[in-house]
Amino acid sequence: MDPSYTPPPEISEYQLGESVGYLIARVKSMASNMVTQRSMAELGITSQQGSILFMVASGKCVLAAELAREYGIDASAITRLIDRLEKRGLLTRVRSSEDRRAVRLALTPEGQQIAARMPAIFTSVTDRLLSGFTPEEVGFLKSMLRRVLVNSGEQPGSM
Numbered sequence: 001m002d003p004s005y006t007p008p009p010e011i012s013e014y015q016l017g018e019s020v021g022y023l024i025a026r027v028k029s030m031a032s033n034m035v036t037q038r039s040m041a042e043l044g045i046t047s048q049q050g051s052i053l054f055m056v057a058s059g060k061c062v063l064a065a066e067l068a069r070e071y072g073i074d075a076s077a078i079t080r081l082i083d084r085l086e087k088r089g090l091l092t093r094v095r096s097s098e099d100r101r102a103v104r105l106a107l108t109p110e111g112q113q114i115a116a117r118m119p120a121i122f123t124s125v126t127d128r129l130l131s132g133f134t135p136e137e138v139g140f141l142k143s144m145l146r147r148v149l150v151n152s153g154e155q156p157g158s159m
Contacts, residue, residue: 024148027129034125042121043114049085050118056091056105057115063104090114 006012016022035047043050048071055061061070068078082105085091090111096102107115130138 031125031129035121038121052081053111053115054118057107
């Protein structure tokens with residue numbers, strides 16, 4: 001970058017560290033990286049792969065379209081993730097007996113084992129990130145984050 005460059009005021013005056021959106025994004029990124037470090041070391045998968053296996057195991061997302069909505073990514077990206085997990089033998093695609101057009105996702109026994117280990121990793125990372133917070137502060141934080149999700153248009157029952 002040109003050393004004589006001076007950013008316009010709308011950029012130079014913006015307090016990035018005071019932006020709630022920036023802080024939420026940084027926390028999400030940090031948590032995801034910490035989960036990936038643990039899940040790669042212990043299970044050989046990324047946080048996103050582990051999270052997908054967990055969501056399928058929980059029954060919350062059993063269709064590719066549900067995963068795409070949950071993670072806010074396009075169908076082709078979800079398809080690539082599912083392809084990788086299927087290639088590794090962690091999940092399979094199963095045609096629905098009720099609707100032949102629908103393809104449900106099912107975990108293999110190895111995928112089930114990995115999914116079962118993810119909550120402990122999620123919990124340990126969250127505990128580390130919230131170290132020093134009182135139970136009341138954690139409850140308040142969760143309450144505020146739920147309100148943010150409701151304000152985004154997400155239905156309370158879907159959380």
